[in-house]
Amino acid sequence: MRSIFLHLHPAKVDRSSIEFNRTFGLGGMAALLIVVQLITGILLRFYYTPVPGSAYASVVFTKNQVLFGQFIRNIHYWSGVFLLLIAFLHFLRVFLTGAYREIRTKNWLFGLLLLVLIVFLNFTGYLLPWDQLAYWAITVSTNMIGYLPLIGESLRTTIIGGTELNADTLRTFFTFHTAVLPLLLLLLVFYHFWRVRKAAGILMPEAQEKPEMIPVVPNLVFKEFIVALVLLAVVFLFSALFNAPLLEKANPAYSLNPTKAPWYFAGVQELLMHFHPIFAAFIIPVSVAAFLAWIPFLNYGQAPNGRWFISEKGLKSSVTTAKFAVIITLSGILFNEYILNFETSFSFLPAFVSNGIIPLLILTGLMAGYYQFYLKGQSLSKAELVQAVFVFIIVAFIILTLTGIFFRGKDMALTFPWRAF
Amino acid sequence: MKKLQHKKTVSLVGKAPAEPLSRRDFFNRAWKWLGILAALEVTGMFTAFLFSGKSKKQSAPKQLLEAGPVDSFEKNSVSAFMGGRFYLARQKDGGFIALSLRCTHLGCSIAWEASKNRFICPCHSSAFDIAGEVLNPPAVRALDYYPVLIENGIVKVDIGTIVERSSFRKDQLQYA
Ligand code: HEM
Ligand code: FES
Numbered sequence: 001m002r003s004i005f006l007h008l009h010p011a012k013v014d015r016s017s018i019e020f021n022r023t024f025g026l027g028g029m030a031a032l033l034i035v036v037q038l039i040t041g042i043l044l045r046f047y048y049t050p051v052p053g054s055a056y057a058s059v060v061f062t063k064n065q066v067l068f069g070q071f072i073r074n075i076h077y078w079s080g081v082f083l084l085l086i087a088f089l090h091f092l093r094v095f096l097t098g099a100y101r102e103i104r105t106k107n108w109l110f111g112l113l114l115l116v117l118i119v120f121l122n123f124t125g126y127l128l129p130w131d132q133l134a135y136w137a138i139t140v141s142t143n144m145i146g147y148l149p150l151i152g153e154s155l156r157t158t159i160i161g162g163t164e165l166n167a168d169t170l171r172t173f174f175t176f177h178t179a180v181l182p183l184l185l186l187l188l189v190f191y192h193f194w195r196v197r198k199a200a201g202i203l204m205p206e207a208q209e210k211p212e213m214i215p216v217v218p219n220l221v222f223k224e225f226i227v228a229l230v231l232l233a234v235v236f237l238f239s240a241l242f243n244a245p246l247l248e249k250a251n252p253a254y255s256l257n258p259t260k261a262p263w264y265f266a267g268v269q270e271l272l273m274h275f276h277p278i279f280a281a282f283i284i285p286v287s288v289a290a291f292l293a294w295i296p297f298l299n300y301g302q303a304p305n306g307r308w309f310i311s312e313k314g315l316k317s318s319v320t321t322a323k324f325a326v327i328i329t330l331s332g333i334l335f336n337e338y339i340l341n342f343e344t345s346f347s348f349l350p351a352f353v354s355n356g357i358i359p360l361l362i363l364t365g366l367m368a369g370y371y372q373f374y375l376k377g378q379s380l381s382k383a384e385l386v387q388a389v390f391v392f393i394i395v396a397f398i399i400l401t402l403t404g405i406f407f408r409g410k411d412m413a414l415t416f417p418w419r420a421f
Numbered sequence: 422m423k424k425l426q427h428k429k430t431v432s433l434v435g436k437a438p439a440e441p442l443s444r445r446d447f448f449n450r451a452w453k454w455l456g457i458l459a460a461l462e463v464t465g466m467f468t469a470f471l472f473s474g475k476s477k478k479q480s481a482p483k484q485l486l487e488a489g490p491v492d493s494f495e496k497n498s499v500s501a502f503m504g505g506r507f508y509l510a511r512q513k514d515g516g517f518i519a520l521s522l523r524c525t526h527l528g529c530s531i532a533w534e535a536s537k538n539r540f541i542c543p544c545h546s547s548a549f550d551i552a553g554e555v556l557n558p559p560a561v562r563a564l565d566y567y568p569v570l571i572e573n574g575i576v577k578v579d580i581g582t583i584v585e586r587s588s589f590r591k592d593q594l595q596y597a
Contacts, residue, residue, distance in 0.1 A: 136529060139528045139529065140528060140529065142528075143528040144527065158472075252506070253503045253506070253522065253530055254530060255542070255543045255544055257544070258544065258545075259544040272527075272559070273559070277561075343558045351558070412544070412545045412546060413546075
């Protein structure tokens with residue numbers, strides 16, 4: 001046991017690098033939740049049958065007849081949710097302390113890949129219960145792929161093995177969920193840890209005095225133990241209080257109203273309510289992904305200093321940008337919903353123009369104005385400017401996601417959460 | 422803390438000016454190419470394994486489903502055939518079209534609302550008229566349809582073939 005810890009950790013660490021509020025322990029929490037998912041997932045597999053005719057019944061059986069069945073299923077469900085949330089927060093922490101470039105470039109890229117893997121693990125798992133929720137959420141999500149130019153439709157039919165969800169889809173998703181993706185995830189996680197050590201630990205602000213080195217055992221390992229216990233307690237508490245959803249068995253002839261994508265795709269789904277699908281499901285997400293992968297390779301002129309938000313100025317411009325992003329996203333949603341529907345108002349234009357190019361140009365114009373009248377005057381460094389763009393994207397994404405999850409009700413119309421559920 | 426130094430290894434490959442290939446270099450290269458070849462073969466085998474079993478539907482055979490005699494369907498009416506996954510819609514002028522259940526937006530199942538004389542999708546509220554044409558976005562394409570055959574006064578639907586279209590045209594209707 002001791003030697004396993006020592007493989008993941010160096011023998012000694014800088015005392016200030018293991019302060020809780022340096023990393024909030026997010027990376028370690030994610031690792032622990034992956035282990036929880038592996039164990040509970042393997043347990044669930046002992047009862048689960050990946051065939052449309054019996055999948056649902058096998059989940060109902062697990063839930064109702066197996067001792068602790070409901071509890072194990074709930075843990076797998078909630079820990080999957082937490083894993084994604086925590087990995088996302090970890091990603092924010094890494095970016096906002098500047099640890100995404102230089103010797104950490106590879107780990108940034110592989111970290112993005114890990115995030116994608118975790119999303120796909122959640123996504124492939126979502127289908128397995130084969131209830132109405134699963135069936136329709138995966139139907140609408142896989143149909144989004146169909147809008148990719150040229151290859152979309154054939155990619156979609158290859159992934160689901162037909163024109164609509166069928167036994168092949170379930171078998172493929174099951175294989176990915178319980179074999180391919182977990183293996184890849186484990187490999188990548190170990191590589192990720194190894195690269196952290198290769199970069200000589202986490203990025204720290206330049207210290208005034210020489211760092212004080214203390215032994216990892218017991219200092220760091222003890223802290224990790226406490227964080228692990230608290231996190232497990234929270235996951236267990238959630239699992240004891242809230243059951244993982246399970247509706248009626250999937251019925252291809254009857255759709256739910258509303259049918260929502262899984263919660264982590266609620267942002268893309270919300271974009272789909274406002275933009276032509278080629279923009280919402282392809283151009284915008286791909287541009288964001290490209291931006292995230294590209295930022296380590298810009299020439300910043302100086303090494304990252306490891307401080308949150310880089311500087312006072314960086315913090316101030318980020319906060320203002322976050323406010324701007326909240327305002328523009330919310331007012332965009334409301335404007336498009338209640339005041340002007342681009343597609344029906346300009347129905348003489350192709351939808352690609354009326355509901356794609358035009359709104360995107362308007363948004364770009366507003367952002368250019370924000371740059372011209374605010375950001376430019378702040379004389380920010382390149383890293384601070386990239387940070388502002390990052391903050392804008394993340395805040396807009398969070399607003400879209402929250403709107404999609406909590407503020408969309410029957411017929412996908414906007415409502416309040418207490419009426420939507 | 423000790424910073425790990427990246428040792429720069431100087432690569433010799435390609436820099437030496439056209440020296441005759443030594444015996445050892447020759448074998449090294451041969452092994453490398455053999456390795457690449459083996460990797461390609463294995464990849465090819467895996468790909469073939471994964472995809473050959475899936476594409477069973479080369480040309481789906483005609484799968485005719487008998488819907489019923491022509492006269493049993495009133496003009497301007499819609500009948501659901503959930504087993505065949507289609508709605509048989511008879512237009513005002515007597516023409517038949519078998520509309521797929523699948524909404525062209527993101528694939529939910531549409532429902533016929535007789536009182537509003539339109540199909541409505543519960544997912545994001547696209548609406549389609551009785552011929553499958555879009556009345557309300559977000560859907561941009563008319564509903565897919567299955568070919569209809571009318572033989573000896575019996576309406577039959579070929580549920581093995583689905584036809585995609587961008588909008589409604591008169592020649593998509595079948596008459597008795
Ligand atoms: C590491 C990350 C993993 C994540 C994020 C994840 C996530 C999920 C999610 C969201 C569900 C759907 C739960 C529901 O809606 O009820 C699910 C179901 C399932 N997962 Fe996983 N999972 C992971 C790993 C695994 C592993 C390693 C296995 C097995 C080897 C596994 C086996 C299963 C089974 C059998 C089900 C269906 C049973 C049920 O829904 O109750 N999972 N998973
Ligand atoms: S799937 Fe029918 S409106 Fe979206």
